[in-house]
Amino acid sequence: QVQLQQSGPGLLKPAQTLSLTCAISGDSVSSSSATWNWIRRSPSRGLEWLGRTYYTSKWGNDYAVSVKSRISINPDTSKNQFSLQLNSVTPEDTAVYFCARGDAVLKCLDVWGQGTTVTVSS
Amino acid sequence: DIVMTQSPHSLAVSLGERATISCKSSQSILNTSKNKNHLVWYQQKPGQPPKLLIYWASTRESGVPDRFSGSGSGTDFTLTISSLQAEDVAVYYCQQYYSTPLTFGGGTKVEIK
Numbered sequence: 615q616v617q618l619q620q621s622g623p624g625l626l627k628p629a630q631t632l633s634l635t636c637a638i639s640g641d642s643v644s645s646s647s648a649t650w651n652w653i654r655r656s657p658s659r660g661l662e663w664l665g666r667t668y669y670t671s672k673w674g675n676d677y678a679v680s681v682k683s684r685i686s687i688n689p690d691t692s693k694n695q696f697s698l699q700l701n702s703v704t705p706e707d708t709a710v711y712f713c714a715r716g717d718a719v720l721k722c723l724d725v726w727g728q729g730t731t732v733t734v735s736s
Numbered sequence: 737d738i739v740m741t742q743s744p745h746s747l748a749v750s751l752g753e754r755a756t757i758s759c760k761s762s763q764s765i766l767n768t769s770k771n772k773n774h775l776v777w778y779q780q781k782p783g784q785p786p787k788l789l790i791y792w793a794s795t796r797e798s799g800v801p802d803r804f805s806g807s808g809s810g811t812d813f814t815l816t817i818s819s820l821q822a823e824d825v826a827v828y829y830c831q832q833y834y835s836t837p838l839t840f841g842g843g844t845k846v847e848i849k
Binding site: 660661662663666676678679712721724726727728 | 776785787839
């Protein structure tokens, strides 16, 4: 059974960097049949996909255009986890952040982390 | 980007009655080579992450009750709850998995009348 466990701070000041980690159990971050995604939910934007990392003979990333200049999603094979970094946060980045596994065959986000509430406030 | 439009925004249905949610995509999300629509439905309850209900537009995830069904193809899709139960109160989202960026509908809140 695949499980994702999120960790990271929930309160940030404007201009700081948001850093969250998603630890994987029951699967491998290096799996060629999965992608590893970050999504957020806010009242103003609803559910918004931020980006993903994946391994298919080499590592790759896809990012949403809205955050592309500020985001980095990276795998950590030694700890079997992946991380989200979002630079220069503003109050508009206040949201609940989720990590999720994408099944490359079934084409869906089938396993989700528990969610982390991130508040950006001075 | 593919825009996903859900309706209605909210829905109140009596226990045991049918609930129907519509989802439209701004372009076809049918993978013609595999004859699969890359449309997914999720259920989200307060304080929980979204839960996968249906993928490929009509295939129920393991363990999902058969009162949940999905239909449609191309750009028009429907989620039906055939007999609403109290535990079905939630927000339901559609999502396209056809191309990046992955995009979601705005959500439909289902309540008991």
